[in-house]
Amino acid sequence: MPKKRKAEASGDIVQVGNKLISLEGYLSKKPRKDIAAPGQSDPVAAGAVSAASSPPALTSSSGSRSTQIPVTASSSASSPLTGDPQFFAARQSLPLxxxxxxxxxxxxxxxxxxxxxxxxxxxxxxxxxxxxxxxxxxxxxxxxxxxxxxxxxxxxxxxxxxxxxxxxxxxxxxxxxxxxxxxxxxxxxxxxxxxxxxxxxxxxxxxxxxxxxxxxxxxxxxxxxxxxxxxxxxxxxxxxxxxxxxxxxxxxxxxxxxxxxxxxxxxxxxxxxxxxxxxxxxxxxxxxxxxxxxxxxxxxxxxxxxxxxxxxxxxxxxxxxxxEGRQFPVDIVHTPKPVPDIQQALLKLVFKFHTEEALSDKHGRKDILAFLTGQEEIEAAQKLIEEYASTLASNLPKLKVFPLFGQLSMEAQHEAFQPVKGGFTRKVVLATNIAETSVTVPGVRYVIDCGKAKVKQFRPRLGMESLLAKPISKSSAIQRAGRAGREGPGKCFRLYTEETYETLQETDLPEILRTDILSAVLTMKARGIDDVLSFPLMDPPEVESVEKALLHLHILGALSDDGSITETGRKMVLFPVTPPYARVLLAAAEAKYDCLLEAIDIISCITAGEDIFLQLRSEEAKEEAEEYRKELSRREGDLLTYLTTMQLYAAENTDRAQWCKDRKIHVRNMKQALNIRKQLRGLCVREGMMEPPPPDPQPFTPTSPEQAAVILKCFLKGFALKTAILAPDSSYVTSHGKHVVAIHPSSVLHGQKKEAIMFLEHVYTQKNYAKKVSAIQASWIADALEE
DNA sequence: TGAGAACTC
CATH class of the missing domain: 3.40.50.300 (P-loop containing nucleotide triphosphate hydrolases)
Structure with a gap:
């Protein structure tokens, strides 16, 4: 037990899915002092094996396993048959x-x-x-x-x-x-x-x-x-x-x-x-x-x-x-009646468990993991739990809440994996689905499952996607419950009835049935699949989705009239971006637009995974960053704002991390954006689309309004369908489909009225939202579609 | 006035 705790307390190893994952360089920049010196054993790795493969109760109860394995244990040289002898015993104890x-x-x-x-x-x-x-x-x-x-x-x-x-x-x-x-x-x-x-x-x-x-x-x-x-x-x-x-x-x-x-x-x-x-x-x-x-x-x-x-x-x-796997039993409890208020029910359960259960037992800590749908729900629950916790009697253990979702900084995520400081405290982790597959929180013995998760779904007919909280599948519910039994016997409380559980789908809808298959179809075409509809897929998408994708690729110039891939299409697959962005890159290299470096800067920021701008929810955070962000934001909209940000970042020569912090920019995502920029530049040079650009840092020169217009027209080559015109009643109506869209609050153009807008993303959440928005002229839309 | 989780020559 102490050995295992030690390995985990280093914070370097957690489980991802069913595997051990070193968090080194992922969650923490802290140097690893526990790395084995040459020739010595590696305590982290050794501890990791026992933590992953054999829960402590199982290893200690099986006496025969403690005997040394004679085969190679005495040999110090590794043989190809057995690998490194110091790991061999642990490998032999695996169920496999x-x-x-x-x-x-x-x-x-x-x-x-x-x-x-x-x-x-x-x-x-x-x-x-x-x-x-x-x-x-x-x-x-x-x-x-x-x-x-x-x-x-x-x-x-x-x-x-x-x-x-x-x-x-x-x-x-x-x-x-x-x-x-x-x-x-x-x-x-x-x-x-x-x-x-x-x-x-x-x-x-x-x-x-x-x-x-x-x-x-x-x-x-x-x-x-x-x-x-x-x-x-x-x-x-x-x-x-x-x-x-x-x-x-x-x-x-x-x-x-x-x-x-x-x-x-x-x-x-x-x-x-x-x-x-x-x-x-x-x-x-x-x-x-x-x-x-x-x-x-x-x-x-x-x-x-x-x-x-x-x-x-x-x-x-x-x-x-x-x-067979190794999992401790988990007691599953459903609510007898439907829960009217998730937050209240969650609060009650957390404190019921906290006051009735010991802080730890022979298996280790007994912490709580709750699955909620999103950041907003998590932050609300955190506030509620913290308020209530402050009223607890002082002889009771303390309670500390850790939010866990993808948009959190690495440091904040890391905290949720660490044992809490001070022995008299229980940890409550409030997580999104990130804790279902991507990471495992150590110490969890009690799971609370709200029964829902946010799911992205593409609607091919509308050309837009939605992101809404939906009931999870049975398989997902089982997975969530299993998180309570990794280190010892656990409990899972479901905030829904057993009848509701029985109505859940067996498995989640595969992603290919939920997302835009534009890239997937172009990949197939590039691999020589002429008849995309007959390509063997476990769950083939609706014919309509495939046809929509084919049509869209045709509009982008990736497919010819007979459906075969064009030279443009072959060039598009060379770039690690979706087809519309690839189309923009190709257009930007044309003499007519000649804005390849700028297009690369913008696309790098956008495709760097999560947004490079941290969401500023509180008023004070907004005020704090406002002065700094002023120099980044452009009245032409989000694309030019991204461009300015990348140009200033690349020009920054002293402390880029501090530069990001001041402006509330995601340091890691910005680094990723810079990597992508380098990669795209390299590809464009290789493809003969431009000369090798001068190295950074280059002095910053603001983009002129004329140049900005050229860049936006260039993006219309990939996004002409994602445009909307201001109607007399001050709403924006899409030019394709005639839907009303609102500019998302994360956009620099939020609340503004422009003649027409181009948006790169179209998501239904609370409303029909346009994201990554730019101000354009209505006449540009027809121009972009004509050629 | 608001963002589940990944990934690419």
Whole structure:
């Protein structure tokens, strides 16, 4: 117990999904003093293993496990069979270990394996290590089909394992590289790994802006998006012998596309791989496996790169394994009657638990995690709980509330993972869905579930999306409850009745059915999928959604009249932005607009993930930042404001972090924006769209109103459909669809009346809102659509 | 007067 607590108290390790994640460089800038010196053991990693794979009660109760494993424990050198001996015992204690021969056996005979492994089974770290020495996992020189003829090529040798999130990919790679005995050196540390700078290694990773694939890499962790990019370059994934798709149950758009492409490779002819089969392992945390099995078992009518064949290929035979997880029991309680007021019910439950339950037991702390829908609800609940807590008798333990949502700064998020200071205090974490999949809060033994989550849904007919709180699925409710049983027996209180639970959908709607599939369709077209509607998808979107996307791509010039991809479309897929932004970049390079650097600056800010501007809710925060923000904001609207911000930021030569703080700008997002700017500039230079720009810092010169107009006209090439005209009654009516929209309060144009506006986002929340708004002239809209 | 969570050559 003390050992485990220590590892967690370092704050470096939390769980992400069912895996351990190092928060180093993610939540804290604090140097790691607990990194092992060369040749010594690494206490953080060792503690992490026991924390992840074996809850303390299980390890201490199984006496046989405490005996040393004789195989390699005495050997100090790592062998490829066992990896680093100091991790070997822990690896052997994982539930997956006894199944490793079964897994190998299946994959020697079949190409597809579906592996359901519950939380804590260790599948993300272990499965690739079981497979990389298999006979089918060798690189071979073969003749592959290339165009009309054949050519010699190396096929196979590597295993890719995909993750939905970047932190998961990088931290798993670090973890597994240590287990394998060839640690990746710590980032920018100049030799923090066991051998200093490692020149060769079995394990690598690849995520945007961060690639570490040492020579000899056999196991490569990457994001789903990264593997999709690789697919565009090499449709047959020739360098791989196997692809492991992890966290499939999250059903991101990217994973759905990947499964489609993988199905085509597996069930198509193997000429493009010189006859070498590709093994596919699908890993999921939920047992909803029948859909995946059916998906791979059904035949496809054509293989990648070839025309649809009249002779359907036979389906692939799929095997299935279920691995037991390690989870403590969780008592689930529903409310007997529907709850009229979530906030009141939450308050009551928090204090009931707080006053009746001990602060900790033999399993550790007993903290509370409540799932709410959004920032507003969380902040209201926080205020309520804090007010009530201040009235508690002084002999009772204290209560400290931590909000947790994506828009919080890294520092604020970090606090929710730390044990509270002062032993006589209980932690209450009020979180959005971020705590359901992306991060795990240690110490939680009591979960309160409001039964809802905000969900984004795209409405193809209206060309807009909505973001509204909706009932969660059963699978999501089970996932939330499970968060109470990670470290000891727990309790989950649901703020809805059992009858309501029974009416919930089994699973969440996959993202591909909820979002704009514009990018997905262009990706398919670029990969040579002529008939997008027949591309194999587990959950095909409505025909209407696909048609809308095709039409939109045609308007953007990415598709010709017959639906084939154009040269413009081929250029658009080269950029890591959605098609409308890619179209703007191409237009900006034309002599007519000639504003590529400016367009890149703006698009970098917008696509940097979350908004670079922190939301200023309180009046005092607004006043504080107002003076500074004045120099950024432009009367032409948000786009020119982004441009000015990026230009001033890039010109800033002294303390960029302080510069951001003064202006209430998200430091991390701004850094990301600068990275994207560099990447886009590089791509534009490579594509011959511009000369290499001079390096920063460049002196700031304000954009003239004339130049601003050119930039906005250029953006209309991508967003002509997202415009609205001021009506006589002072509302804005969209030129496409004739809906009334209001300018979102986050816009610098909020509350202003302009002849016409262009907006890059269109979201229904409380109202129909236009976001990222610019003032334009009505006549520009027709001009942009004409050519 | 208001923003669930990710991701890209």
């Amino acid at each position: 270990w006894t199944r490793r021969d079964e897994i190998r056996g299946i994959l020697r005979q079949k190409d597809v394996l579906v592996l359901v492994g519950e939380t804590g089974s260790g599948k993300s770290t272990q499965v690739p290590q079981y497979l990389f020495q298999e006979p089918w996992c060798r690189s071979r020189k073969v003749k592959v089909k290339a165009g009309a003829g054949t050519e010699e090529a190396r096929v196979g040798g590597m295993i890719a394992i995909t993750q939905p999130r970047r932190v998961a990919a990088t931290t798993l790679a670090h973890r597994v590289s240590r287990e394998a005995g060839t640690p990746l050196s710590e980032h920018n540390s100049g030799g923090g790994g066991a051998n200093g700078a490692v020149s060769k290694g079995l394990v690598g990773y690849s995520v945007r802006f961060d690639h570490r694939v040492p020579p000899g890499t056999k196991i490569k962790y990457l994001t789903e998006g990264m593997l999709l990019q690789e697919l565009l370059r090499d449709p047959h994934l020739k360098q791989y012998s196997a692809i492991i798709v992890d966290e499939v149950h999250e059903r991101s758009v990217d994973v759905d596309l990947l499964l489609g492409f993988l199905k085509q490779i597996v069930s198509g002819d193997k000429a493009g791989r010189g006859g070498v089969p590709l093994k596919v392992v699908i890993m999921s945390a939920t047992a909803d496996v029948e859909g995946i099995r059916r998906f791979f078992s059904e035949s496809v009518s054509h293989s990648p790169g070839s025309q649809p064949s009249l002779m359907p290929k036979s389906g692939t035979s799929v095997d299935f394994l279920q691995i």
